[in-house]
Amino acid sequence: MAMAMAMAMAMAGAVMKRRNYSFALRSLNFAFESLSILHCHSGFALSTLADKNDCVIDHLENPFAQFACTRFNISSVEIALMFKWAPTLQRLQTLDKIEEFVGVLEENGFKQEQIAKIMRSIPKHLAASCKETRNKLQLLKDSGIRGEKLVKLLTGRPLVLTFSLEQRLIPTVTFLLNLYQSQDLFLKSVLRYMSILTFSVENTLKPSIAFWEGYGFRGEELTKLLVLRPSILRCISFTTAQLDLIRKIGIAKESKSYKHVLILLATSRMATLEAKIRNFQLCGLSYEETMELFRLNPHAFGLSKENIRAKMDFVVKNMELPPNSVIKYRDILFSNLDKLVKPRFFVWKKLASMNGLENCNKTLRRMLNMREAEFVTKILKRHPESATLLSIYEKGLADASSSSAYTQILRRGFF
Template sequence: MMMMEKLFCPLLGSLSFTSTARSGKFTLIVFKKFFSQVITADGIALMQNPIARFDASKLNISPADIERMFKSFPGLQKLKYLEKVEQFVCVLESNGCKPDQIAKIIMGSPKIVTIGVEKMQPKLQLLKESGIEGPNLARVLTCKPQLLATSLNRELLPKIKLLKTTFVSHDLFIKAVVRTPSILTYNLEKAMKPSLAFFEGHGLRGMELATFLYSRLSLLRISSFTPAQIELIGKTGVPKESRMYKYILDVVATYRLESLESKMHNLQLCGLSSEETMELFRNSPLVLHYSTDKVRQTMQFLINDVGLPANSVVKRPHLLGKNLEKVIKPRFLVLQEIKSLNGLGNFDAKQFSSIITMPEAKFLSKIVEGHPQSTTLYGVYEKAISNVSSCTKIARKINFY
């Protein structure tokens, strides 16, 4: 008993010890006291230990957080020695984790505090050897702290090997893991392997498969299509050899069939026939990633204000992808002003589309600056743009003021 008291005395101060010193209740007191003093210490070293090397006040772990941690993982009560907490924090710090990230890791998965650094180190070493280190490693651990509690040989190692092979490029593998750390938590046998086999069966391999999966990493959990989804893919008439086929797979795999039908119905409400809707999907599958509100508002403006026929988007689907408020409307108003100044007639879909798709610098130099009434046109454009800071940058760039 005296040994325990001497060990924790510098940290616990005036805490009194009872016969429950070896129980979980004692652990709870120690754990709370440890963090509460760290929070209020403002970076002052309470003890000569690794945790004193950073401003622990930024951990911002409150007593209420500690209570929640014990409720979510009662196994914390088995933690009897502060050295485990100190070593845990020290290892995370040495691997690039900042105090606020360490707090998120601890609160996100309290269990990992109890597993011991000797079991953590090989997993951290594997991640670093795989190219995930420094800030990238800190991000991955903050997002998915439970990775430190997974089996090294049964889960983490085979998943990393599979992902490295799948993404072909080492850089693409690192980007995929850092962008979506949850892919390291997907079920290897029930999700990842069947998913890869499924998409390879649809003709995607090598770098084409890698870039396809990277664009939407959640597809690594898709291992089959329903008969209705397969029927929809067949209706497009797009062969597997076509470059559009993978985008059709992407859309069909991402949404429920009901959602896809709703998006297609929305296009028909905007004036497209069922055949034109399917042609649009076949020519540019990614338009179904746009929200129904965005599509409806853009279509209404193109039809009612610009005067384009509804089916003009079938051949020019990029019009649906442009920002209505910041690109389409401001440029349309400039064109309307030019029309009124020059007495020109209406412009067709081809002309309008080419102007809308111009980079902003080209639009300003070719359409605005090149006109005799450039100051007037710029005034129209500036008024139409809602972002004042964006207008200021444009004004400086083209030297109107």
């Protein structure tokens, strides 16, 4: 059991170096639960491991442990992890600075569970200067991040409180405000992607802006993009694999889709994009056909595995078309399968059987692109057999409402 505890502590320590507190806590929880069971059944004392693993807390003797446990309901396992990451907490004799830190947060509307989350995340900075913390909060409030927005930001990104006010926070906030040229746009971007406040001006923000300007994003277009997708600010270059994928897709630089692909690559992991490509190949498309699909509509990268397979299955089995037909009828991939594609296909199939279509394939694509009112007026009600067609269509919609239909994908651009 002692070996299991030591292994869990070693794993937690390794993960803490990367600040993955969640996984580290799970490791420690497993060890403590195991030791607790052993303690209950055999009288094994947790304190016997105190010297070796430095993870046992005596709540009666340690002021911070008692404060964190009784006031914020932070568990022994979590306190052990905090002591491991910030040993000075274990040696504190008074809690004046920590109580001041908590007081500042409470003054700004933070609740106990939110303060507890911040304490767990930045244990090294709990005894920081109260004046410094107030100045950081005031800077954020002056930039427009107030009230619930301030609470949301710091609960989600407590790391912001650890940065130097003069050397990091002020330059970053000032740069972003100048970049967006509007406090409202700055606020929208921060709330969409809170990590931008953790970026260094010299190491990340300036290189990123230069990078995107090099690809032709400037002025109002760049500002609009940064508001809609502020996460692109983390990208300062493309990897060899990303550049190779751009080349294989084969979009001309003059095409608007080219910029869409650039944005998609900057906001997605290569492993995710490669998995999307493999998924289309498993559904019957060749690699070249998959690249052609992405070239015609880069939004295909955003489709889920389940969504793609359900629609490809319908195309092959029900529509009796080859898998690569989704390149021509790619609207199928971006429409709700149960509420739009199926009902309209069954109407089209009935029309084709009645020889009511001069050009079946062209009409199918047009029917899939129509708005609802246009489809009903121009296709269903104008036909001599309108009652039959309406019955087929309504049955399809009724079946869709009783099934777990996929959410329709909004057809909007990246910016």
